[in-house]
Amino acid sequence: MMVRVSATVENVSVIGTGYLGATHAACMAELGFNVVGVDIDPEKITSLSAGDLPFHEPGLPELIRKHVTGGKLRFTTNLDEVGAWADVHFIAVGTPQVRGGTGADMTYVDTATTDLARAITKDALIVGKSTVPVGTAARLADLIAETKHPEVNLSLAWNPEFLREGFAVEDTLTPDRLVIGTTNTHDEDTLRSVYAEALDRDTPWISTDYQTAELVKVAANAFLATKISFINAFAEVTETVGGDITTLADAIGHDTRIGRKFLNAGVGFGGGCLPKDIRALQTRVAELGLDHSMRFLDEVDQINLRRRKKTVALAFDTLDQDVIGKKIAVLGITFKPLSDDVRDSPGLDVAARLFNAGADVAIYDPQGNHNAAKRYPRITYNDTLNEAVTGAELVILTTEWDEFKTLTPEDLNHKVTTRRIIDARNVLNPHHWENAGWTFTQLGRQSPHD
Numbered sequence: 001m002m003v004r005v006s007a008t009v010e011n012v013s014v015i016g017t018g019y020l021g022a023t024h025a026a027c028m029a030e031l032g033f034n035v036v037g038v039d040i041d042p043e044k045i046t047s048l049s050a051g052d053l054p055f056h057e058p059g060l061p062e063l064i065r066k067h068v069t070g071g072k073l074r075f076t077t078n079l080d081e082v083g084a085w086a087d088v089h090f091i092a093v094g095t096p097q098v099r100g101g102t103g104a105d106m107t108y109v110d111t112a113t114t115d116l117a118r119a120i121t122k123d124a125l126i127v128g129k130s131t132v133p134v135g136t137a138a139r140l141a142d143l144i145a146e147t148k149h150p151e152v153n154l155s156l157a158w159n160p161e162f163l164r165e166g167f168a169v170e171d172t173l174t175p176d177r178l179v180i181g182t183t184n185t186h187d188e189d190t191l192r193s194v195y196a197e198a199l200d201r202d203t204p205w206i207s208t209d210y211q212t213a214e215l216v217k218v219a220a221n222a223f224l225a226t227k228i229s230f231i232n233a234f235a236e237v238t239e240t241v242g243g244d245i246t247t248l249a250d251a252i253g254h255d256t257r258i259g260r261k262f263l264n265a266g267v268g269f270g271g272g273c274l275p276k277d278i279r280a281l282q283t284r285v286a287e288l289g290l291d292h293s294m295r296f297l298d299e300v301d302q303i304n305l306r307r308r309k310k311t312v313a314l315a316f317d318t319l320d321q322d323v324i325g326k327k328i329a330v331l332g333i334t335f336k337p338l339s340d341d342v343r344d345s346p347g348l349d350v351a352a353r354l355f356n357a358g359a360d361v362a363i364y365d366p367q368g369n370h371n372a373a374k375r376y377p378r379i380t381y382n383d384t385l386n387e388a389v390t391g392a393e394l395v396i397l398t399t400e401w402d403e404f405k406t407l408t409p410e411d412l413n414h415k416v417t418t419r420r421i422i423d424a425r426n427v428l429n430p431h432h433w434e435n436a437g438w439t440f441t442q443l444g445r446q447s448p449h450d
């Protein structure tokens with residue numbers, strides 16, 4: 001990778017070192033900057049300082065170790081350290097769904113921003129990366145002006161992040177586009193120098209105001225969620241009238257105006273972004289008196305949640321409405337493959353519902369067991385697929401990890417007690433399983449095809 005550092009920006013801080021912040025910090029070091037990651041969680045900082053990533057993200061541990069060892073990247077809990085040092089401060093703290101409500105919990109962003117403004121003793125640019133309700137940047141700019149040291153020049157830009165878990169490093173180093181909301185050309189120029197390498201590759205650069213930058217982020221996630229629920233709504237129809245949702249998705253996906261991506265029907269979307277972001281967007285526009293504008297997102301959410309209930313209902317149907325004491329192997333409880341994240345995970349939700357109904361649920365996930373056990377400690381977690389499926393009366397595939405996508409009936413035939421499988425991600429070949437004597441069920445696929 002070509003290393004180029006602008007003359008003006010040398011030192012960069014990243015506040016919040018979770019999935020987004022740890023990735024951004026390591027990638028900034030890879031781009032040649034001196035980087036310090038700051039978090040309020042001392043355990044996270046100890047772990048990152050030792051070059052250990054406290055979560056699963058392909059390629060990131062290697063990058064962190066490379067730059068911690070090379071001296072370009074370090075981690076601290078001390079904001080004052082970066083306040084006197086960094087030229088640019090990125091804010092990457094969480095904006096989870098507020099407890100007992102649907103809006104975004106802004107306490108982390110507000111606290112991080114005001115604490116940072118208080119700690120900064122040299123002129124700098126603060127850049128918001130967290131996903132926030134529209135209007136946040138303007139509000140924070142006022143907060144910064146009220147809190148900062150009077151002799152220090154501080155400015156705020158908004159630069160939303162579009163990385164996907166599982167591809168976080170690749171998406172950060174080679175983004176599809178860069179979106180920058182600023183109030184003056186000086187701040188835009190500073191960010192141009194930060195992202196010079198991407199600009200050299202002609203990465204689209206969208207320079208705009210705060211509001212547009214904030215809205216681009218939630219609009220992108222709302223669109224992706226809508227696309228998934230759109231195909232899942234059709235899956236509900238094919239489940240009733242017959243038909244094959246995968247063939248339907250392939251057919252409409254050939255139209256380049258529609259595209260095939262994000263049309264995979266199944267148990268639906270989860271994670272720390274799509275579900276909470278569509279709810280926060282609806283809540284924010286309702287606050288603005290525009291509740292009708294985003295009302296369709298409520299339907300998007302409901303369709304999505306119905307897919308989880310449908311998967312549970314299929315389990316009941318497959319087991320003749322009696323799940324009590326029956327061993328059900330649930331394969332995959334992260335919200336998607338290549339991540340250990342179980343936030344709002346469809347698979348974990350399905351597993352918990354069946355467990356609460358009295359089933360003997362045995363979970364296996366290549367990376368997610370540990371996080372899921374913190375949420376549902378009474379469910380059984382297995383270290384191997386073999387243990388989970390042995391003696392099972394039903395197997396449910398809820399996350400399409402490669403090791404599940406490549407499963408064959410021969411792998412399981414003599415381990416399970418009864419040959420029944422629900423493929424809730426529509427990734428297995430129905431013929432193979434049916435020919436091997438399995439009761440095979442997918443979502444939205446009545447007439448199996450190769």
Ligand SMILES: NC(=O)c1ccc[n+]([C@@H]2O[C@H](COP(=O)([O-])OP(=O)(O)OC[C@H]3O[C@@H](n4cnc5c(N)ncnc54)[C@H](O)[C@@H]3O)[C@@H](O)[C@H]2O)c1
Pocket residue numbers: 015016017018019020021038039040041044092093094095096108111112129130131132161162163164165272273
């Ligand atoms: N996870 C993703 O793939 C992704 C992608 C794009 C955007 N985002 C957005 O980025 C933000 C962060 O998401 P995440 O998934 O990384 O969350 P996360 O929960 O993994 O990380 C947030 C981190 O912020 C830390 N923190 C909280 N308050 C702090 C403070 N005052 N000072 C310093 N650190 C503090 C927490 O300890 C935690 O380590 C959210 O707004 C999210 O919507 C996430």
Ligand SMILES: O=c1ccn([C@@H]2O[C@H](COP(=O)(O)OP(=O)(O)O[C@H]3O[C@H](CO)[C@@H](O)[C@H](O)[C@H]3O)[C@@H](O)[C@H]2O)c(=O)[nH]1
Pocket residue numbers: 131161162163164165166221224228261262263264265266267268269270271272273274335336
């Ligand atoms: O056709 C599809 C595609 C995805 N999913 C599910 O949708 C969820 C989200 O997947 P994905 O978008 O790949 O994961 P995230 O890492 O949460 O990334 C989303 O959320 C991030 C945080 O805002 C954004 O930065 C990304 O651009 C946006 O894709 C997962 O549960 C997937 O299983 C489907 O059910 N069907």
